[in-house]
Every structure is written in structure tokens, then in C-alpha cells.
Amino acid sequence: MSARITAVLGPTNTGKTHYAIERMLAHRTGVIGLPLRLLAREVYDRIVKARGPSVVALVTGEERIVPERTQYWVCTTEAMPDVGADFLAIDEIQLCADPERGHVFTDRLLHARGLHETLFLGSETMRGAIAALVPKAQFTRRERFSELKWAGSKKISRMPPRSAIVGFSVENVYAIAELIRRQKGGAAVVMGALSPRTRNAQVAMYQNGDVDYLVATDAIGMGLNLDIEHVAFSATAKFDGRRMRHLFPHELGQIAGRAGRHTMDGTFGVTGEASPLPPEVIDAVENHRFAPIQRLQWRNPRLEFGTLPRLIQSLEESPGDEWLTRGREADDLRALKALSEYPEVIDRVQHPNDVRLLWDVCRIPDFRSISQTEHATLLARIFGFLQGGKGIPSDWLRGQIQRIDRVQGDIDALSKRLAFIRTWTYVAQRKGWVDDETHWREETRAVEDRLSDALHGALTQRFVDRRTSVLLRRLKQKETLVAEVNDKGEVMVEGEFAGRLDGFRFRQDATSSPDEAKMLARAAYEALRPEFSLRADRFYNAPDTEMDFTEQGGLMWGEIAVGKLVKGSEPAKPSVEAFVDEEAGADVAEKVKRRLQHFIDRKVATLFEPLLAMSRDEALTGLARGFAFRLVEGMGILPREGVANEVKELDQDARGALRKHGVRFGQYTIFMQALLKPAPTRLRLVLSALWEGLSEFPESPPPGLVTIPHIPEVGMQAYTLSGYRPAGSRAIRIDMLERLADLLRGQDSRGGFEANPDMLSITGMTLDQFADLMEGLGYKAEKGEREKARPAVEPKAPEGGAENPIPEDASPIADAEAEAASVAPEMEVFYTFTWAPRPRHNPRPERAPRREGGEGNRREGGEGKRREGGKPEFRGDRKGGGKPKGKGKPHEGKGARHFEAHPPKKEKPIDPDSPFAILAALKGKK
Secondary structure, X not given: OOOEXXXXXXXXXXXXXXXXXXXXXXXXXXXXEEXXXXXXXXXXXXXXXXXXXXXXXXXXXXXXXXXXXXXXXXXXXXXXXXXXXXXXXXXXXHHHHOOOOHHHHHHHXXXXXXXXXXEEEEOHXXXXXXXXXXXXXXXXXXXXXXXEEEEEEOOHHHOOOOEEEEOOOHHHHHHXXXXXXXXXXXXXXXXXXXXXXXXXXXXXXHHOOOOXXXXXXXXXXXXXXXXXXXXXXXXXXXXXXXOXXXXXXXXXXXXXXXXXXXXXXXXXXXXXXXXXXXXXHHHHHXXXXXXXXXXXXXXXXXXXXXXXXXXXXXXXXOOOOOXXXXXXXXXXXXXXXXXXXXXXXXXXXXXXXXXXXXXXXXXXXXXOOOXXXXXXXXXXXXXXXXXXXXXXXXXXXXXXXXXXXXXXXXXXXXXXXXXHHHHHHHHHHOOOOEOOHHHHXXXXXXXXXXXXXXXXXXXXXXXXXXXXXXXHHXXXXXXXXXXXXXXXXXXXXXXXXXXXEEOEEEEEOXXXXXXXXXXXXXXXXXHHHHHHHHHHHHHHOOXXXXXXXXXXXXXXXXXXXXXXXXXXXXXXXXXXXXXXXXXXXXXXXXXXXXXXXXXXXXHHHHHOHHHHHHHHOOOOOHHHHHHHHHHHHOOOEEEHXXXXXXXXXXXXXXXXXXXXXXXXXXXOEEEEHHHHOHHHHHHHHHHHHHHHOOOOXXXXXXXXXXXXXXXXXXXXXXXXXXXXXXXXXXXXXXXXXXXXXXXXXXXXXXXXXXXXXXXXXXXXXXXXXXXXXXXXXXXXXXXXXXXXXXXXOOOOOOOOOOOOOOOXXXXXXXXXXXHHXXXXXXXXXXXXXXXXXXOOOOOOOOOOOXXXXXOOOEEOOEEOOOOOOOOOOOOOOXXXXXXXXXXXXXXXXOOOOOOOOOOOOOOOOOOOOOOOHHHHXXXXXX
């Protein structure tokens, strides 16, 4: 009766909890009740550090550590033991008004006392209620150590460091944490449903500076002391278990008060879609003036266990004090009512002890939150085991735990398993409910720890960029970060991968957040400045064999792009653009550009050496020199039809002078054979596309191919520069086309001719493909069939002897003839090619006179064109002028063929009954 009762009231950050711990340690024994399991663990660790683990107990719903010489009890308010301690304290006493748990705090307010000292810690709003219900209580007001100011609305992207963003649902918390990870590098996550181990690991990341942001539910409002400078509300309404409602001003003040640690001032505001707070609410929070609490939640502590109806009636009894009101139906009462309707439960409840046991079972919290029916079914099963007097079977309990003991899965799966194991952790803490209490307490605790660690890892992996957290922490410890470049070009900042040096450009890691990207770039370039200079010197002295150009105009140093070609003053004189970061400096950029220009100039000089030598030959004068410049402009290849007039004007001396430089005057193309090789062709395509300003350059054909597909979408110029001429569905290489033209000159193109093996060999085509090619060159191909000539049939040697004489009327020739006649004739396909001139515009034009001399096969109107109204003129370098051989007559000599427009008519077969049949057959085979 002489014990002192004191209510220490005030806003957050007044040191109330710290004061209670000091007062408890000043006594020989003490008990402190705290609102959260998380906070209880934090206070327990502080007292253990001060007094040692042998005299400090921790008792919560799911955890029980009770040494034999316990002096100080740290508990959740619901789990406070009834021990005669010298000191007793209840923290956050304003929770007496909480609809869910208020009746527990009200019961402690009314009945829990220390032998020498009792402290009630909480908000100033409880002064009136405590004064009315605890008349002997003394009051002490504590002022806040720092100021709390309104900071308005801020976007999450502009949230200052050391901020806590508050959400009121798991989904909202995860969404905010994900956004902060992308924009700020990461955030710690704190929720009331987390285990102490997970929560402590998350808080440690924030406190150590690994992350600068904390995303939490309103659980941080209950005594968690963190280094928070700003609290932002992402919403001002929450679901309280029954309905959505706006937060009361004192609830906002409790959460916002987490901002500011000791004497450090704090700010609060809103973010996201939350509307700014009304001015009167802001004023109340800043000045800690809230409406006093008028009603405390209450439930009858004097329960009657005679029967189930009497127990339920006592739980629903109304208070007799105006300050007290019967709270909403709690989960334990709801479960009791549900089980009281189960026939199997009613049959087992026959004694007051059974009623008391059932009530203890109903007080198992619904950690799983699946459904009321599921929870009631589980409680009925547990009650059945316990009512039998043998406790929960170990085999059954082991199976339940093993199904939960899995650390694979995402955050949601791990959170659910963690909630499930809390049920069995709570059960294992109840005395007499399991066979081996020590074993099952250790087992459930170990599973919870494994799941907690896995959940912490999953939260960290999802919501924290580890590299960013390391860099931020080290940046705070010193002014500059240590960066280095390894031999692979990887840039490491404080041992963390920051990007790659690609040639002379730093490619920063794309996973960096905007803030981190600036920090990484700044640190990386500090390390790269000397590397840029060293690499530029190495590149300048590198041989040309280490460099190359791509078919799209890129310039490569090994496999690294260091620049690109750009249009110059002439097609064969391109300029270069170096890929060098601005931070590398003008000297490095100039050195790289100069080396690239040297490389491409030498490459052009080497690959186009015959062409450039011709342009410098002073012996070429007059028309020959002008034609040489036309070849230079065409980069060594000119379609003959485009320069027909110039070719006509060249005399034999001019042509001879040009031939000395490797110029070949073909029927279709004038070209330099040396420039048809793959390397000059590749360069020619790049330089031409660059000069024409194409956005996409044509690729050079694979080397060694005589023909390539003719793609209509590809322009004629691209084929010409590649050294090919389209004809039909294929394009043939121009030098091979000229060889084919040489063979065609010896054929009768008017009377018709067939392809010989040399023609097919040059083109590497089948007969059908060759026919398509010839049609593309202006010939008409007529397909036919004829009987394939059979080889002569050798008569078989006579098989006989003295024992088997050959009949006198038998004839080997007749047998061979009969065998040949029994085989069906084999047919072969052939094509007859004739020159197919274009339709005449004038029905009766005059025949153009035949021109003497000339290079190649010349046609009226230019090289490679058909003369209007007639066949092409074939003139060239061959002996005897340009007239084609033959006029439709068969060629004489070995291997000669018949070139006719139609296959020969079949002769009338010989009558087999004629006496000349055998002689005629022999004559045909001769």
C-alpha cells in the first residue's frame, strides 16, 4: 500500500523507456511490460548488456528465456508474470484505448503493481484516465529533447536521406521499398509481423548506414529508437481490422515522433498520394497537444470456469465505471464461441478444468490469419490432444514443423511459414503441452531463426542494392572512394563493380540508381584519367594488324570499337570520329583520332594501290587520263553502258596504256581485276555508302562465290561495287561473266546453240539455273527433250562347251538387239539459246554499219546493250574480228554439236521383219 505509483507522460523522444530501465535496475527485482515483441527483445538486450544473461528473463508469447536466478523480467504486456517484483513498469500505457489489445493494458493499469515502485509510461492524453482510475498516482511530464516540424509533401525521389516512409499494408510497404531501391539504392523494411531476428537484421542495415531509407508500418511508432530525421506518411488512413478509417491526430503524432533522435530535430510530412495534413493536425503534432482519452477498453478479469456459457457470460460482462467500456470481441472470445458449437468439443468439456483448458487453447493467437474456421479447427485438434492428458503427440507436431521448415521461396512464402511456425513456438512455450518442452522450444526457435534469416535475405535481395549500400557507407567514412581498373577493363570502386572501360569510353553499370550513378561515375573517372593516357599511348603505337574496320564503317581495336568513319572530302579520303569520353581530355581524343586517320589512310592506300598508282601516272594523257579518273571515281569498276561514249573515243594506244595498270575492257564491265578481291571490295562498299550518306551499308558477298542471289531490294549499284552483275535470279561475278562472254562469242546466237560443259563449269550452275542466267543476259531459252543416246551394246561371250553346244540358229547380235529393245528409251532435257532483241520502236530501221576494232563485244548504243532491232555486235580482242563463227550450221570436228532451233525429227523405224534389220542396227551403232 505504501508503494509509489508514478505516471511518466510526454511525447516521443523524451527518454521515458530509458528512464524506466534505469529505475528498474536500481531495484533488486523488476518487471517491465512492453507493447511489442520487437521492443521487448531490444530492451532485453540492453539489460543483458548491463547485468548479464544469468539474471534477465525474456517472456513473450513465442519466446521464453528464464534463467534460474532471474531478477529482471522483460515481457510483452500480455505475457507479464504474476511475480512479486520490487519494480513494475508498463510502457505505452495509452494503448488502454486500443480496440484490440486495450483491455490487457487496462487490466495492468488497474491491478499490476510493484512492491516498491510502479511506473506507467505513455502519452499525456492518459493523464485524466489515470488520475480517475489510480487516485494515488503521481504525474511527471517529460519534454521532448528536440523539435518536430512539418516539412510538407515530398516525392519519394526527393526524399532526404535517413527518412522513414510509413505505409499501412504489406503491399504498400513492398511497393514503396521497390521504388526506393530503383531510385535510391535500397531500403530496410520493418513490420510488426516480422520476427525479432528479421527485424533486428533490417534495422541494423539502416542503423549501420548500409541504406539511408526505412519503409515500415505503424509498428515503428511503438518505442523503436532509430536515427530517423524525417518521417513521411504514404497514407493517412488504415484498415483497423474491421474498416478503413483515418488516423487520429495522436496516432499521427506517435508515429511522426520517431523523427529526431535525442537532441537532433526531426521533420514529418506526406508523400505519394497522401494529401497534406490539415493545419490544426499539424499544429497538434508539432506541439504535442491531443484530445485526452475518455474511454479505456475493458474486459472482466474475474472469469468463471464452471461451464462454457458461464465463461462466455463473464467475458461479456460490462464494466461499472464511466471511464471503462467493454472492448470489441477479441480473437480469443471469438474462437471460444466457435468451439462451443463443435459437438466433439462440447462432449469433452465436462469439468471446470476442461473449461479452463479450452480457454487457454483459445488464447493461442491466430498468427496464420487464414480464416476463422481454419483457426478454430486447429484449436479443436490441439484441445483434443491436451484433453486426453498426454499432450500433443511428438510425431504429429514433428510433421507440422517439418512442413514449415523450408527456406526456399519468395518473400510471401517465407512470411507465411514464419507466421505458421509462430503458432508452434507459442504452443511449445506452454507448460505441459508437449512431451519434451526444452527440445521443442529449441526446435521451433531454430526453425524460426532459419526462416527469419531467409526472409531477411529475401528482403535484402529484393529491396537493397548491396553495391550501393557499401559505397554509401564508405563514402561517409572518407571523402573519396578508391577506384581501380583491372586488365579486363573492369572498373572497381571500393571493390564493387562499377562498369567497364570499353576502349576509351566508360560504360557504367546500368543497374545503378541515379544518385549512385553520379557517385560511381565521379569515383571511376578519378581512376580512369591515368588509364586513359596509358591506353592512348598503347593504341598510338599499336600496329595496323591490331585494327580493322567493319562493314558498317566502325573502327575496331581488336574487339573494341574506338571510332567510326565519316564522310570526307573525296570518296577515297574518309575522315574519322574517335569514341573518347570527354573526361579523358582533349589530348587523348586528338591522339586516338590521329592514329585512326593514319590507319584508314594506309588501308586505302594499300587496298586501292593499283587504282591510286594509275591516277598518279603522268604517262596517261588526254582521253586515257580522263578515263582513269572515271575509274577512280567508280573505285575500279564501271558498268560499260554508263561509259560507252568514252570507250568509243579511246584509241588502241590509250587502251593499251590503261591495260598496263590492270584495266580490263569487258563486254559488260570495265574493271581492274586486282580490285575484285574480297578486301578491296569490302572497303569499296564502305567508302561508297559513306559518300552516299546511307544509314545502313550493304554487306560484301562471301569470298569465292561465282554467283550470289539477286535480291530485288538491293540496288544495282551495290551489286556493281561488290563486283557482280544481276542476271535473272542470280548475280554473276563480273570477271566470270566476261569469261562466259568469251565462250558465247563462238556460238551461233541467231540460229541457236546449246550450253557446253565449259559454260556450266564457269558459272557452277545446273542447266536450269544457267538458262535463267542467260535469259537475264538477253537470250531466249527454249526447253526441249530428246532421246538420250545409248552406248553401244557389247555381245555377251557365248557360254557353252562340249556338253552344252550353242544352237546353230542362236545369234549374239540378235540377243543384244532384243535386250536393248526391251529397255524404255531414256530422255534428256536441253535448252536452245538464241539472241532475243528488244521489240523495235521503228518497224524498219536501217541496219547499223559494223564497226571495226574495239574492245570486247560492242552493241549499238553502248556496252552490254542490245542494238535496236537486231542482234548484238560481237567485236573484241580475238583474232579475225568480231563476227561470230557459224551461221546455224553444225560445227565440224571432234566434240562438235548440232546447234539447231528444234530437235531433229525421228527417222522411221526399221521393220523388224525386214532382212536388213540386223545390218541397219549394226550401221546405227558404228
